[in-house]
Amino acid sequence: MKQPIEWDRRRFLQMAGSASLWSAAGGRLGWAAPRPGTSGFAYIGAENAIHVYSISSETRFQKRQLVSSAQPVAMAISNGRLYVANGVTEYGNLPRGSVEAYAIDVKTGRLAFINRAALSLSGTSPRDLVVAPNGRSVVVAVHGGGAYNVLTLEEDGRLGRVSGILKEIGSGPHPLQAAAHPSAVMFDREGRVLTADEGSDRLSVLVLTDGGLSVAGRWDLPAGSGPSNMVLHPDGRRVYVAHAFNGSVSSYSYGAGILDWKQTVWPGRKSEMAALTIHPSGEMLYSSNGNGVQAWAIAANGGLERLPGIEGVRASKLHATANGDTLLALESDAVVSMKINAANRMLAGPVKVASVSNPLSLAIL
Numbered sequence: 001m002k003q004p005i006e007w008d009r010r011r012f013l014q015m016a017g018s019a020s021l022w023s024a025a026g027g028r029l030g031w032a033a034p035r036p037g038t039s040g041f042a043y044i045g046a047e048n049a050i051h052v053y054s055i056s057s058e059t060r061f062q063k064r065q066l067v068s069s070a071q072p073v074a075m076a077i078s079n080g081r082l083y084v085a086n087g088v089t090e091y092g093n094l095p096r097g098s099v100e101a102y103a104i105d106v107k108t109g110r111l112a113f114i115n116r117a118a119l120s121l122s123g124t125s126p127r128d129l130v131v132a133p134n135g136r137s138v139v140v141a142v143h144g145g146g147a148y149n150v151l152t153l154e155e156d157g158r159l160g161r162v163s164g165i166l167k168e169i170g171s172g173p174h175p176l177q178a179a180a181h182p183s184a185v186m187f188d189r190e191g192r193v194l195t196a197d198e199g200s201d202r203l204s205v206l207v208l209t210d211g212g213l214s215v216a217g218r219w220d221l222p223a224g225s226g227p228s229n230m231v232l233h234p235d236g237r238r239v240y241v242a243h244a245f246n247g248s249v250s251s252y253s254y255g256a257g258i259l260d261w262k263q264t265v266w267p268g269r270k271s272e273m274a275a276l277t278i279h280p281s282g283e284m285l286y287s288s289n290g291n292g293v294q295a296w297a298i299a300a301n302g303g304l305e306r307l308p309g310i311e312g313v314r315a316s317k318l319h320a321t322a323n324g325d326t327l328l329a330l331e332s333d334a335v336v337s338m339k340i341n342a343a344n345r346m347l348a349g350p351v352k353v354a355s356v357s358n359p360l361s362l363a364i365l
Contacts, residue, residue, distance in 0.1 A: 040054075040055050040109075040364060040365050041053065041055060041064075041104075041109030041364070042061060042328075042335075042354075042362065042363075042364055042365075043075055043082055043111075043362070043363045043364075043365070044330070044335060044354065044356050044359050044361070044362055045069065045072030045073065045074075045075055045084065045360045045361035045362070046072070046358055046359050046360060047071065047357070047358045048069070048070065048071075049067060049068055049069055049072075050067040050069045050072050050075075050082075050084065050102075050111065051063060051065075051354070051356055052066070052109055052110060053109075053354060054108075054109055059326050059337050059339075059353060060353065061335065061353040061354040063354070064108065064109055064110060065109075065110045065111060067102070067113070069084060069086065069100060070098075071086050071087040071088050071360065072086060072100075072360060072361055073085055073086070073087035073127060073361055074087075074128045074129050074361050075129075075361045075362070075363040076131050076138075076363065077104070077363050077364075078131035078135055079131075079135045079157065080103065080104050081102060081103055081104060081114070081157040082102040082104055082111060082363065083099060083101055083131060083138055083159075084101075084102070084129075084361075085097065085099055085126040085127070085128065085129045085140055086098045086099065086100060086116075086126070087125050087126055087360070088125070089124040089125055089144060091118055092118055094121060095122055095124055096119045096120060096121055096122065096123050097118075097119045097125055097140075097142065097144070097145075098116050098117060098118050098119060099116070099117050099119065099126070099129065099138060099140060099151060099159055100113070100116045100117075101113075101114040101115055101117075101157055102114060109365065114157055114159070115158050115159055116159070117151055117159035117160065117162075119140060119142060119145070119151075119162060120147065120149055120165050122145045123140075123142040123144075123147055123149055123162075123165075124142070124143075124144035124145050125142070125143045125144030125145070126141060126143060126144075126149075127142075127198075128141040128183060128184050128185050130185045130186050130187060130193075131153070132153075132187070132208060133187060135153060136152065136153050137150050137151060137152055137208065137211065138150070138151045138153060139185050139208065139213070140185070141182035141183055141185045141195065143183055144181075146167065146169070146179050146180035146182065147166060147167045147168055147182065148164075148165070148166040148182055148193075148195065148206070148213055149162050149164070150162065150164035150165075150208065150212060150213060163211030163212065164211050164212030164213050165212075166206065166212070166213040166214075166215075168182060168197060168200065169200070170200025170201075170202060171199060172199060172200060172201045172223055172224050173223050173224045174224045174226060174245045176198075176199075176245070176272065177198070177199045177200070177201070177224070177226065177245075178199070179199050180197055180200045181198045181199030181200075182195060182196075182197050182198075182199075183196050183198040183228040184196040184227075184228065184229050184230050186231075186232060188232060188236060188257075189236035190257070191208070192205050192206065192207055192208075192216060192257050193205070193207070193208055193213065194206075194230065194232070194239065196227040196228060196229070196230050196241060197227065198226045198227060198228045198244060198245075199226075201220060201221040201223055201225055201226065201227065202218060202220055202221060203218075203219045203221065203227060203230075203239075203241065203252075204216075204217065204218050204219070205217040205257045205259070217258065217259070219259050219261075221241075221243070221250070222243075222246070224246060225245055225246045225248060226243050226244040226245030226246070226272075226274075227241045227242070227243050227250075228242060228243065228244040228273070228274045229241070229242040229244075229274050229275065229276040230242070230276070231276050231278045231285070233278065233282050233298070233302065234278075234282035235282060236254070237253060237255055237302070238251060238254060238302040239251070239252045239254045239259060240252075240278065240285055240304075241276075242274030242275065242276040242289075243274060244271055244274040244289070245270060245272070246270055247266060247267065247270045247271060247274075247289045248264050248265065248266050248267075249264070249265050249266075249267060249276070249285070249296070249304065250263065251263045251264075251302055251303065251304055253302065262302060263302075263304060265296070265306065267289065267294040267296075267306065267309075270289070271289040271291075273289065273290055273316050274287070274288075274289055275287065275288040275289075275315045275316060275318040275329070276288075276318060277318040277319055277320045277327070278298075278320065279320050279340070279345055280320065280322055280323075280324045281324055281345070283297065283345055284296065284297060284298060284340075284345040285298055285304060286309075286327055287318070288313070288314075288315040288318060288329070290314050290315070290316070291311075292311040292312060292313055292314075293309050293315055293318070293327070293329060293338070293347065294306065294309040295346060295347060297345075307346065308346065309347065310338060310347050310349065310350060312350075313329055313336060313338070313350050314331055315329035315330060315331060315336075316330050316331070316332075316359070316360075317329065317330040317361065318330075320340070321364060322364070324340060324342075325339065325340055325342065326338070326339060327347060328353075328362065328364075330356075330359040330361075331359075332358065333355065333356065333357055333358070334352045334353075334354065334355050334356060334359075335352070335353050335354040335356060335359060335362070336350040336351060336352050336353065337350065337351050337353045338350050
């Protein structure tokens with residue numbers, strides 16, 4: 001029997017073409033339509049603050065605001081609000097992380113604090129978050145607590161209580177895999193939640209119902225690979241996964257909530273991070289394990305072919321802009337921009353667009 005979901009499919013598909021969904025996913029959902037023009041705003045999460053920039057049509061960054069925030073490790077934009085996962089181990093004198101909500105001024109890009117909500121007890125060091133397309137809840141990957149939290153959202157964008165907890169178990173052979181460590185969450189085109197668990201080497205498909213999560217499917221990955229980032233192809237029928245611990249990128253066919261492994265490629269050295277983003281055309285994938293940015297051509301069947309990349313860019317995060325002309329990367333002390341050739345999707349050399357110490361996350365509006 002097909003499980004119900006908490007919002008109707010027609011509404012979801014109508015929203016899927018909006019630029020806000022693309023921004024909310026940080027470039028992970030390639031099926032959102034590009035927003036017109038190239039100007040906008042960038043939100044860079046650093047160790048203790050969110051840096052707000054305006055972006056010109058020439059991809060120049062100009063700082064507009066600095067907002068205090070504790071370890072903003074992941075951000076998502078939805079309905080004119082910025083939601084932030086605070087990757088802390090303690091909040092309110094208890095062992096748990098938190099999530100923040102900010103209102104965005106559509107003219108200036110400036111942020112106004114709404115509220116901060118606690119995760120479940122022992123839900124420490126969240127790694128990722130995603131807003132449900134109906135704007136009624138937020139799903140958080142709780143890395144340190146080995147769980148997924150669902151928080152309610154009020155009509156004014158205010159974060160409510162934790163309405164659902166899905167505890168994960170498992171481990172792996174890598175020294176950093178002593179327990180389950182959820183690392184990535186995103187919605188598919190049918191409203192299911194796709195997840196990656198860096199600690200247990202597992203991908204899951206979850207169903208969001210009545211403010212909670214249930215498991216629809218599980219898939220074990222090679223032991224010690226550490227899946228830490230994932231993106232969905234624009235056609236919704238391919239999922240690409242970056243593995244932090246063995247340096248590989250894997251492709252899976254996807255349909256009706258079922259994942260089927262197709263290919264694994266090896267772009268670089270082993271690392272403890274794995275950055276990944278997809279071009280909005282669906283023709284290219286870009287990855288990094290900290291030793292350069294690798295370009296991959298995506299074939300009609302979803303397979304990956306390695307193309308020349310850019311050496312020397314040590315990216316912890318990657319983001320392909322919605323208009324498809326720029327790839328942004330977070331390095332240890334800067335945000336760099338690489339122009340994407342319109343004809344062959346290849347990358348130009350990096351240009352520093354902003355100086356930020358220890359940037360952790362990126363969202364574009």
